[in-house]
Amino acid sequence: MKKLTYEQSRRNSARRRRKVEARHRQAGHWGERPQPMLTSQKINYEIGGNVEATPYGGLFAMHRLVTRLGLASAIDASVELLKLHLPYHESDHVLTLAYSVLTGGTRLQDIDRLRNDVPLMNGLGARLLPDPTTVGDFLRRFTETDIVALMDAINSVRPQLWTGRGADLLSEVAYVDVDGTIVPTTGQLKQGMDISYKGIWGYAPLLVTLANTREVLYLVNRPGNAPSHLGAVGWIDRAITLVAPYAKRVCVRGDTDFALTTNFDRWAEQVDFVLGTDNIAALRTRAEALPDTAWQPLHRPTAHPNTTGTTRARRPNRKQQVIRERAFLNLRLNHEDVAEFTYQPKKCRRAYRVVVLRKNISRAKGEAVLLDEIRYFFYFTTYPADTHPPAQIVELANERCDQENIHGQLKSGLGALHAPVDDLYSNWAYMLIAALAWNIKAWHALMMHHKHDRHAFIRMEFKRFLDTVIRVPAMILVRARGIVVRLLAYTVNLDRFFSAWATTERVRFGYG
Incomplete structure (x- = not known):
């Protein structure tokens, strides 16, 4: 078969898109049909003898x-767990597991899908x-030192993205969220597992994420009874050191x-922060x-602004109706106000807003x-009032809650926050490698040409990314x-996929 040029591939994609759009345009011209739209004829299944295909055509990009x-190369240079490479290297194990998760695998056994897919192995x-x-045995070799080395290896390649296609996302403020x-x-x-304050047996991992790219x-990983802040200071410091060279300013956010x-004075010399604090x-x-004059009403922006110019009648609130009928305790927000003052914690040498x-x-x-x-919520911040009024500080603190969506994606979308192995460190290694699949999704988004496409794919749920980008025959x-790699099916994001692929081939990274 003749190799197609990039432009030929783009034209083929456009032709398939037009065919799909032509069918969609017919939707308003159908008359009364005597039969349902979905029909069936006799179907015969066959296995091709000469043509082989894989369902994961997007994986190779x-x-x-x-x-x-x-x-x-960074993983092989930093992580030394194997005395002999017979035949696999450390990076082979790490990437195989990451690609298994990236193609929808949720357990170690799902690796068998990849190793029995000959076209996929050829493409890799x-x-x-x-x-x-073998991958399970590899995970059991990890110690804490090895896991930190693997995290450092992954982080060592990020600057190539942050100084390139992702520079505009980090140009002003890099938001480091922790929870x-x-x-x-x-x-x-x-x-290593333990029982949490919620009565749940398991582990209590700490996650430090970059809100700008959702990486x-x-x-x-920590035992299940570990409080959220246990050991967090060192990892926050690492994140600040990692991100600071690529942004004008860093802001740390947490609950x-x-x-x-104890760390406020030291952090304030390096970064800004917006940190919720207890109602002491x-x-x-x-x-x-x-005084009453110190309070200002808080007006929150509309979550879904009306851009159509028409207003629909609001349906009755069924939940409120049941609560009222059954005399449940009903809490309803009347209004919100914000104010500010300065306060010096006992362990600090200066006062904070x-x-x-x-x-x-x-x-x-x-x-x-x-x-x-009346309920009060307090936020410590280093931002001055002239650039960040109280309402903006509240908004920044609330935006940190988006990290909960990342947690949800890592749990239910990828199955990365999962404990399939046998101890604290092996499960830590699994979580870290599985989370690499989420990071690869973000890196792919940064390769897109248009800025709005980058934002859309960064925020895209993993399962949608899997169905529209990875699962292409x-x-x-x-x-x-x-x-x-000859794609056999059309998806709505194929043009964006080609855009990212072309950028990947064009940009000069540190490796070939």
Whole structure:
């Protein structure tokens, strides 16, 4: 078969798009049909004898990007777990597991899908891939030192993206978010697990993420009873050191568990921060003593602004109806106000700006109205009032909650926050390597030509990315001067896929 040029591939993609759009345009011209649209005829299944294809045609663009960034070489240079390479290197194990997750695998056994897919192995330039048992044994070799070395190897290739296609995303402020989560397990023999404050057995990993690109910078596994802030200071410092050279300013954000006042003075010399803090008596007393003139109403932007010019009738609130009928305690937000003051924690040498959010909440049971409730929320920040008014500080603090969506994607989207191996370190290694699949998705997004496409793909859910970018049937043609991946199906994001692939081949990274 003749190799197609890039322009020919783009024209073929456009032709297929027009065919799909032509069918869609017919939707408004159908008349009354005597039969359902979905029909069936006799179907015969066959296995082709000469033509082989893989369902994961998008994977090879990811592998090409990873290879050109030099990730495999960085892993082999930093992680030394194997005395002999018979035949696999450390990077082979890491990338095989990451690609298994990237193609929808949720457990070690899913690696078998890849190692039994000959066209896929041909596209990866591999004669064979490790089997699940071998990968499991590889994970059990990790110590904490080895895992840190692997994180450093992954982080060593990021600057090539942050100074290139992703420079505009980090040009002003890089937001480093930190939070803990819970990874439950029903196993009873997994070493290092413990019971959390919620009564859930498992692990309590700490995640440090970059909000601008939604990358996972550091993932640290801990026993299930570990508080969120345990050991967090060192990893926050690492993230600051990693990101600071590529942004004008860094802002650290976290909830109340990370308002570690011992570190405020040191952090304030390097970065800005917006950290929630507990509703302690000293802060609450200061807030209650503020005059009425110090408070300003908080107006939050509309979540989904109306751009159509038409307004639909609002449906009855069924949830509120049930709560009222059954006389449940009903809490409803009346209004919000913000104010600010300065406060010097005992462990700090200077005072810091504190923004306080006051929520007025009505309480009712059935038709009986109870007394209103006032709740206070406090945020320590280094931002001055002239550039960041109180409402903006509250908005920045609330935006950190997007990290919970990343946690959700790592749990239910990828299955990265999962404990399939037998102890704390092996499961830590699994979580880190599986999270690499999420990072590869972000790196692919940074390769796109248009800025709005980059933002869209960074925020895209993993399962949609899997269905529109990775799961594209393809033929693999191995030739003397390279590998040809011939896509056999059309997806709506194929033009963007070609854009990212062309950029990957054009940009000069540190490796070939």
